[in-house]
Amino acid sequence: CMYWLGGEQPGIGNIGVLPLFHSFAHTVVMNTTIAFGGWMMLFPRPPDTPELLKTIEELPAPKGLVYAGAEILFKRLAEFEDINKYPEVMGKLNLCVSGAGPLHRPVRDAFVKNTGGRIVEGYGLSEATPVVSAGNLFGESPIGVIGMPFPATEWGIWPVEDFSEGPICLGNPNDTNFGEEHTGEICVHGPQVMLEYLNKPDETADTIKEYNGKLWLLTGDIGFMNEDGTIEIRDRKKQLIKYKGYSVYPKEVEELLMKHPEISEAAVAGLPHDEFGEAVKAWVELTPGSTLTPDEIKKWAAENMTHYKRPYYVQIIEEVPKNLIGKVQRRTLQEADPIFKEKYGK
The missing domain is CATH 2.30.38.10 (Luciferase; Domain 3)
Structure with a gap:
């Protein structure tokens, strides 16, 4: 991790928004920064976007800043309309790492466009204490992949x-x-x-x-x-949806839905269905001011998505639920659904 984030050049700053008790932050924010002789700007609570941008503007960062987080943190910056009020932020966030879940292409592209930053995916899990691989922050890094394995891996x-x-x-x-x-x-x-x-x-x-x-x-x-x-x-293997014999990957359906200009975020899971095996359900968070309906989303999906990936059920929700580090909680939505409860109980 130290060399991946430019550890041969001490003095890099690290923006710490994630809770340090989580292995992601413990490694990428705390341990790595100490190892390469950098410094940390730690927030006692997740800041709102204007506070974060104002802080970044004021920080000296001739070598750029490390900013690690789940997709939601980058999504907030990608969609923040008043970012031009913070011109000193542009280009500072050049060492950004997304983890703890998928980074959807629309979010990644919008983040780069809005901030002038650079972001790659890192991959790991607690059983691998916790880093396995990462994209290249200092050269070409293909979009949509989790990079290359770390040395000796x-x-x-x-x-x-x-x-x-x-x-x-x-x-x-x-x-x-x-x-x-x-x-x-x-x-x-x-x-x-x-x-x-x-x-x-x-x-x-x-x-x-x-x-x-x-x-x-x-x-x-x-x-x-x-x-x-x-x-x-x-x-995830456990979240694979089996629809009429097809394998449907929630991440792919979410990415397709998020191409709709009025869909801010989507979470997808399978629900039991007597005929299909499982039916695809999408819980959708709309952009501010949108009046999009479930039927309109299904109609759009029919015109823009392969038949077996289209959501059979669509529900508009106020906000897609996430855990403390910003990981989307598909399972929470799935288990709370009446169809799931009727089949498997509470």
Whole structure:
């Protein structure tokens, strides 16, 4: 992490909005800043956007600033209409890292346009203490991928249902199983992978498995590898929607819906359906002043989305729920839905 964020040049500032008790902030904000001899600007609570921008304007940052967070933090800056009132912010946010969930392309593009900053995705999980890979902050970094694994870290794609079948792709010179058609579970080997879940041998056995003398962590994330060795995450294995035999990835549906100019944010999950297996439901947060209706969204989806990705149900909500670090809580919406409750109980 230290070298990824420019640690060969001490003195970089780090904007700390995330709570330090979370492994993401603990690593990228606190430990990394101490390691590269930088400084932190810590907020005791998440600031509103004008307060954040005013603070950034006042901070000396000849080498730029590190700003790590979940997508919602970058979305607020991307959509802030009065950012031109803070001209000194432009270009300062050149070391931005999005994690704790997907970074949707519309948010990424709008953030870069509105702030002049640079943002890449980082990928990790608690079981990998917690960093696995990251995009390139100082050169070309493809959009939509989670970068390259950190030093001494290996990754690969395995069959979702059976690890014992062996890898689909490891990114070796003789591999040919690249691309979306070779989607599977992302697995990781490296010094940062945990030893075990404490006093939980069954859960450990399901999550850590051996292949060719190495221990691999099954991340629970579904994705595929590109020919350049980068990986694109499609979604969480547990959140995959099975509709009429099709695999529907919530992240893809959310990105498509957010292309509508009046949809600010969307969360997607599957609901039980007797005929389809699962039906796609979208909870949608509209832009201020919008009067868009569920029927209008469904009509737009019919004209702009592949048939099996279209939401069968659409619900307008005031705000998409998130946890303390800004991760969208799809599961909360799904479990609160009357159709889900009727099938599985409260």
